[in-house]
Amino acid sequence: MGMYLIATASPLEWLLVILQVSLGLGTVIFVHELGHFAVAKMCGVKCDKFFVGFDIGGYKISRKWGETEYGIGILPLGGYVKMLGQDDNPGNITEQLKESQVSGESTIQTKEIVGPDGNKYLVDRRSYLAKSVPQRMAIISAGVIMNIIFAFVFAVIAFGLGVPYVPCIVSGISPGSAAYQAAIRPGDEIIAIDNLENPSFLELKSGVTLGDLKNGVPFRVRRAATGKEKDILLKPKQSGDEFARVGIVSPHALRLIKEMPTFEHSPAASTSEKFLGEDEIIKVNDHPVADYREYLAHLVQNIGKPLDITVRRGGIAPLSNRFGPREGGEEITIRVSAKPLRRLGLVMEMGKIVAVETGSPADNKGIQAGDFIEKVEAVETASAADPTAPDPFADPLALPALLRQLAEDTGQVRLLLRRSSASEDGRQKTEPIDLSLREPTWLEIPQHANEPVSIPALGIAYRVLNRVDNAIPGSPAAQAGLQRNDVILKAEYILADKKKKQIDPVEFGEDGKHNWPAFIQSLQHHPPDTKVKLTFKRGDEEPRETILQAEATKDQYVAERGFAFAPIKRIRIAQSFDEQLQLGLKETVHSLGMVLRFLGKLGTQIPLTALGGPVTIAQVAGYSAFEGVGKLLVFLTMLSANLAVINFLPIPLLDGGHMVFLAWEGIRGRPASERFVVAMHTVGFLFVVSLMLFVITLDIGRLFGIG
Helix, strand or coil: CHHHHHHCCCHHHHHHHHHHHHHHHHHHHHHHHHHHHHHHHHCCCCEEEEEEEECHHHCEEEEEECCEEEEEECEEEEEEEEECCCCCCHHHHHHHHHHHECCCCCCCCEEEEECCCCCEEEEECCCHHHCCHHHHHHHHHHHHHHHHHHHHHHHHHHHHHCEEECECECCEECCCCHHHHCCCCCCCEEEEECCEECCEHHHHHHHHHCCCCCCCEEEEEECCCCCCEEEEEECCECCCCCCCECCEECCEEEEECCCCCECCCCHHHHCCCCCCCCCEEEEECCEECCCHHHHHHHHHHCCCCCEEEEEEECCECCCCCCCCCCECCEEEEEEECCEEEEECCEEEEEEEEEEECCCCHHHHCCCCCCCEEEEEECHHHCCCCCCCCCCCCCCCCCHHHHHHHHHHHCCEEEEEEEEEEECCCCCEEEEEEEEECCCCCCCCCCCCCCCCEEECCCCEEEEEEEEEEEECCCCHHHHCCCCCCCEEEEEEEECCCCCCCCCCCEECCHHHCCCHHHHHHHHCCCCCCCEEEEEEECCCCCCEEEEEECEEEEEEEECCCCECEEECCEEECCCCHHHHHHHHHHHHHHHHHHHHHHHHHECCCECHHHCCCHHHHHHHHHHHHHCCHHHHHHHHHHHHHHHHHHHCCCCCCCHHHHHHHHHHHHHHCCCCCHHHHHHHHHHHHHHHHHHHHHHHHHHHHHHCCCC
């Protein structure tokens, strides 16, 4: 959503956001250095400089008041306080001693200290080195403490102004996922995750990403159908370098996105009267719809029929909820045609069942993951079926729609099931099972690569393999000569418009890449003149290539009509100052905990590519600022928490590294040897520089779409 806001922002809005972001990021750095500066002054240390940013090459804006030069450096990547006898490089202890050392006998202005070599030195009493270990620890830790304090201050102010957030209302479920198996439905709301009450959708994502993959994450769900609450334990799944997921899709409002109300080449974009940004769908076929769940039910029930969509255009949102339904305006009804499914004419082989939904018809009959469907028949025609006629249920991609229709007609189906468990003689059992189908009012569409196909009428999800079962006679695939047992290795989109960005090819088969359903799903979103180059293998022959033009089917349809829905938004605002303090404290503690959990799982559960550098920070800050000052302040709370935790890691160059050296000095009675300090500093320097180069490279890759 932030991308759309930025794309349509006026120059004045851009300028305002840049000023807000610059002020916010500058404040985070300023308060950190202010902490060091203030405590150093309180401890009597002479401070020569106090800078936000680095004055590389002497480029700066500065002014001297008293003994301290205050300024802003040209390189805005941090800041520093220059104290007498202190250097951020602890290996420069000799230079620090020389700077601090005074000649002559001990006076009230001098102090005797012990150097790393065990010798005694007479230094200026106002130098950093003249202060006790506890005082120097206080000076070093003050920056981190100030960041935590101001994280809390930012959050308190934010919840006084109001913070927009996307609630955890479900708009869709990924087939086969943990949420799918727990029978979570569109319209259900996640009202707690772990110990976090009323989480935002962003908090849900981070809670799942950092959750316990082995033992699961506790959820409390309010069911849309009954209003009842239920505690559910969901086990996130992680694949490769991707983040862990439970399969919940973010919530959709019925308001169309201002900048892009419909998707190109869709039925919604091809109507005689155009839908406009911020139109709000209020009726389908003259039936009022209050939310996305009710809208979805009409889509499913009328999947192959045109729909009369009534929208409210204009109107005013109530002052109490600027994101809520509008009142007044004009009601306009526009007919939207059905959307035929476009395919290549390939029927792929069905794989094993990989998930069964709790409480579904399949679950009630004892069907389990690992079972394999040999055959599907309508009960009343099973005994009279013509064995020579084409099997209408043999296509695993068409099966969900056929059984949905069968649920409306007879409601009965027979499965010939090969069980995953063996019989007493060690052979796999095959048995017929009669089931009563349910009539689903929701969709279960593969959202990501490697997701299975599901049958909502049964409550099962199964793989679709990349091996051809047959090519439909007369189809593009049959005309190209594809045949049974050919194995599809890769699919590449060939766009007619060469100016458009080319799409990465889809690979199949290797390392469990069961991507055929996701490929067919993505094909529906490309222009009708898009061609597909398939790479396939026949037996032991060398791989072949063929180019196909997808064709619209006559009896299969896509339920979605091409509307681009804005997310549901709410405002979290405190009703009293006490509540502001409570919400601010909760947000600060949560942000600190998230940083610690993120670092603890970095490189294992969290891929290193999830890190972001200064460009990413500026981008996210910009997106937040476009959503209001409250949202920006909450982001700065998180950023301050990040800075506090990361700066206190025991890494030389960072505040935490200085604390380690000071602790060693306190225990030993003198500073660590210069050789040891220099060696550790070199390691820390190389680590920090390497990390900066790595995250900046990631930033550049994201900025230009590389990788």
